[in-house]
Amino acid sequence: MRPILLSGHERSLTQIKFNSDGDLLFSVSKDKIVCAWWSANGERLGTYNGHQGAVWTVDVSPNTTLLATGSADNTVRLWNVKSGECVKVWDFPTAVKRVQFSPDGSRLLAVTEKRMGFLGTIAVLDINYGENFNDQADEPSLRITCTESKATVAGWSFLSKYIIAGHEDGSVSQYDPKTGDQIENIQAHEFDHQINDLQFSPDRTSFITASKDKSAKLMSSRNLAILKTYTSDTPLNTASVTPKKEYVILGGGQAAMDVTTTSARQGKFEARFYHKIFEDEIGRVRGHFGPLNTIDVHPAGTAYASGGEDGYVRVHHFDKSYFDFMYEVEREQMRK
Numbered sequence: 001m002r003p004i005l006l007s008g009h010e011r012s013l014t015q016i017k018f019n020s021d022g023d024l025l026f027s028v029s030k031d032k033i034v035c036a037w038w039s040a041n042g043e044r045l046g047t048y049n050g051h052q053g054a055v056w057t058v059d060v061s062p063n064t065t066l067l068a069t070g071s072a073d074n075t076v077r078l079w080n081v082k083s084g085e086c087v088k089v090w091d092f093p094t095a096v097k098r099v100q101f102s103p104d105g106s107r108l109l110a111v112t113e114k115r116m117g118f119l120g121t122i123a124v125l126d127i128n129y130g131e132n133f134n135d136q137a138d139e140p141s142l143r144i145t146c147t148e149s150k151a152t153v154a155g156w157s158f159l160s161k162y163i164i165a166g167h168e169d170g171s172v173s174q175y176d177p178k179t180g181d182q183i184e185n186i187q188a189h190e191f192d193h194q195i196n197d198l199q200f201s202p203d204r205t206s207f208i209t210a211s212k213d214k215s216a217k218l219m220s221s222r223n224l225a226i227l228k229t230y231t232s233d234t235p236l237n238t239a240s241v242t243p244k245k246e247y248v249i250l251g252g253g254q255a256a257m258d259v260t261t262t263s264a265r266q267g268k269f270e271a272r273f274y275h276k277i278f279e280d281e282i283g284r285v286r287g288h289f290g291p292l293n294t295i296d297v298h299p300a301g302t303a304y305a306s307g308g309e310d311g312y313v314r315v316h317h318f319d320k321s322y323f324d325f326m327y328e329v330e331r332e333q334m335r336k
Contacts, residue, residue: 013307070096244301
């Protein structure tokens, strides 16, 4: 797999995201810039400028007309994907660490940081796709306050039935998106090991969490049951479920400040592929010169992209051998 190297950022990547068709890739980093790329050849389409601080998170609406970003400048910005114009700015008291559109694109959740006397919250904003994108509601339609442990990541389950959040203390919560009530809370990871990423499977009935405790868990969206556990030897920053093949991809690595001497080999900066069902590690892809902060998989399952502390995004289009690889058990099932 020869990666396509995208170098449009000067500082470490914080999140990357394919659109629903998979032809575009959006990347954000600590350098205040939001980039859009063609995923097929890595050509840069353009940038969205306006944030005044590190951009922590990005998501694109299901119909690829609007882009949402959350930043350390305490704002969520909504952009017109085509024109690059910023159509709405929502101000919050603290930094915004995660944004995500609901599966139908009608709502957007934003996870805010716990700082300066403000508790961490999950705010839900209603999104309007009328003729005028600038015509958006000023206030969130719902605010969920995390009184126990702040939410670090959150997302929408299947049919927007639940809001699922990962917390700083390693627990996972399920909320009712209409009332904001907490339905369920489970200590999924070791206590006080922060959950760094939460991504859903293509049908959103399950999701995967990546934590500082060096493990990733595949969980059910319906009742938060832990279905599978993938253990690695390094703190994990990101995890993703691949469509088409039964794999999960994990990424992480020790942060430079935690390592006395870091070479690319010792720092364990590879993307790790695990079999989703058997929980075995089946391969690694090297390349980054620092921890992997974010991974996203092409919606068709034909490629994946990773963004690292080194400021690069690497897009890997899978070879034929990736699709041909099978366990003996899977081969037998095919024969039947």
